[in-house]
Amino acid sequence: MSGMLIQCRDVWKNYGSKQALCGLNLQLESGKIVGLLGPNGSGKTTLIKILNGLLTADNGVVLVDGAEPGVYTKSIISYLPDKPYFAGWMKVSDLFDLFEDFYMDFDREKADHMCKALQIDENLRMKTLSKGTKEKVQLILVMSRRAKLYLLDEPIAGVDPAARDYILSTILNNYNPEGTVLISTHLISDVERVLDEVLFIQNGRIIRQELVDDIREKEGKSVDELFREVFRTIPFGGGEW
Amino acid sequence: MLGKLMKYDLKSMSRAFIPMWILAPVISLLLSFSIRGMIEWTENPVLRRLLGAGNSILMIIMGLLFAAAIIGLLVMTIMFVVQRFWNGLLKEEGYLMFTLPVKVWELVVSKALTATLVSCISIVVGIFSGMILGVLSTNDIIHAFAYLWKNFLSDLIEVGPVFWINVLLFIFVLILGTASSIYHVYAAMALGHLFAVHKVVGSCVSYVGISIIVSVVKNIMSTITYYILPDEFFRINSYDMLEAASSLSLLYMMLFSSMEIIIFHVITERILSKKLNLE
Structure with a gap:
């Protein structure tokens, strides 16, 4: 055992003829907030779904806390998907019951407390909630767990800047400091201040893995600047922006 | 869990x-x-x-x-x-x-x-x-049934312990049949899930495919059973023999449904374990 929380070796995944992951390699330790950064279609969601077992890799080795995706890894991963996964008939309290039943690390008190703070009525059915409130409920569920690994897929996409701040501070104030938070996003400037480490993903491969402090010290750049440099594409018609 | x-x-x-x-x-x-x-x-x-x-x-x-x-x-x-x-x-x-x-x-x-x-x-x-x-x-229906029972059925059916065992077996056959029909649909949907596109069409095609395989297997098994069973089995000339034959047939149906359930379950579980693709 190397003590790594996430180990991926030569992981491949195709959707029909489209290659999503092409021999991806990755090692990640515990106790960090890590940004999984890459343009749309670079393989961020695919990697996250393979780690939590919603997709199966075509080839390669995937280990989370030393185990292949399965019952154990699911019990230590707290996953925020990129779209709501609720059954419309369920009340907020039903979801809390469900999490309490299945996840040993779910803190019901914390969830109730967060709900009150956000003035969400636990007796409301999911289908009656607005899109924003649904996202908040999902965030409450995910951050009320004391997980070893938080996989947050685009948690701030599609919300206004004020809501982004709220989401990021909720994550920062509530995650288990012994665990690792992996946040996938392409909105770098918003998340940059909370990250310890970044992974740049392109065409299904991790092309750079660095500590944020190193980027700032060695290259004298912000992560956002480095991202724009690495993923720059020439605009149609040529020339620079 | x-x-x-x-x-x-x-x-x-x-x-x-x-x-x-x-x-x-x-x-x-x-x-x-x-x-x-x-x-x-x-x-x-x-x-x-x-x-x-x-x-x-x-x-x-x-x-x-x-x-x-x-x-x-x-x-x-x-x-x-x-x-x-x-x-x-x-x-x-x-x-x-x-x-x-x-x-x-x-x-x-x-x-x-x-x-x-x-x-x-x-x-x-x-x-x-x-x-x-x-x-x-x-009230006609009650009268009709009472008449039917009194004049025909009571002569044909002896309500003894074997009769009740057969009733019980029949209920089991119904329950297992329902479960195997449900598993049939599940296995078809799991197979449809393997299709890269048109998963619903894939599921429908799989459903029909499975139905064809099941009916072929059923026919083969019936033919084999026909040759295995002694000839007396098909020359029922007493009520006891009828009851015994019914029990055997019901047991056979239970066995067949149970096999279907096991096979469909394994197909569904293996696909969702090894090939899950929630895109």
């Missing part, structure tokens, strides 16, 4: 079914009273002459209504069984179910057990509603 999963599956299914289970017999009751009233009305000699064959038309209408109600109940049950598996595991809700720390077989078995239970209750409610409709609408 299976118990906890079933608690949620039952909760989600019972929401839609409990109102229907209450409504179906109530509607039958109301319908039977109105039919009884109409029959009595048409039995009025003056009106009867005016209406001619009114009574038989009413009976036909009643039969059609009953058939429509039962078909409705069945269609809704089937749709719900399909929808709970498709939406609950293979669409967005699957994100939640497949990230719970439970084994895949537990997810499948929980869905199958609750769906079987709900379907069986629907069947019982359907039969019960039909009986209410039949018995309360007109």
Whole structure:
């Protein structure tokens, strides 16, 4: 055992003829907030779904806390998907019951407390909630767990800047400091201040893995600047922006 | 964990079914009273002459209504069984179910057990509603059955212990048959899930494919059984032999359904364990 929380070796995944992951390699330790950064279609969601077992890799080795995706890894991963996964008939309290039943690390008190703070009525059915409130409920569920690994897929996409701040501070104030938070996003400037480490993903491969402090010290750049440099594409018609 | 999963599956299914289970017999009751009233009305000699064959038309209408109600109940049950598996595991809700720390077989078995239970209750409610409709609408049906029993059936059927064992076996055959039909649909949907695109079409094609394979296997097995069984088995000349043959046939059907359930379960579980692709 190397003590790594996430180990991926030569992981491949195709959707029909489209290659999503092409021999991806990755090692990640515990106790960090890590940004999984890459343009749309670079393989961020695919990697996250393979780690939590919603997709199966075509080839390669995937280990989370030393185990292949399965019952154990699911019990230590707290996953925020990129779209709501609720059954419309369920009340907020039903979801809390469900999490309490299945996840040993779910803190019901914390969830109730967060709900009150956000003035969400636990007796409301999911289908009656607005899109924003649904996202908040999902965030409450995910951050009320004391997980070893938080996989947050685009948690701030599609919300206004004020809501982004709220989401990021909720994550920062509530995650288990012994665990690792992996946040996938392409909105770098918003998340940059909370990250310890970044992974740049392109065409299904991790092309750079660095500590944020190193980027700032060695290259004298912000992560956002480095991202724009690495993923720059020439605009149609040529020339620079 | 299976118990906890079933608690949620039952909760989600019972929401839609409990109102229907209450409504179906109530509607039958109301319908039977109105039919009884109409029959009595048409039995009025003056009106009867005016209406001619009114009574038989009413009976036909009643039969059609009953058939429509039962078909409705069945269609809704089937749709719900399909929808709970498709939406609950293979669409967005699957994100939640497949990230719970439970084994895949537990997810499948929980869905199958609750769906079987709900379907069986629907069947019982359907039969019960039909009986209410039949018995309360007109006394003729009770009289007809009593006459049939007294004059024909009581001579043919001996109500002894073997009779009751056969009744019990018959109920098991129905339950296992329901479960294997449900698993048949699950296996088809799991196979459809393997298709990169057009998963619904893939599921339908898989359903038909499985049906063909099952019927071929059934035919082969029947042929083999026909040759294996002694000739006496097909020359039934006493009630005891009839009962024994019935028991054997029911056991054979139970065995076949159980095999179907096991095979369909393995197909579904293996695909969802090894080839899950919630894109």
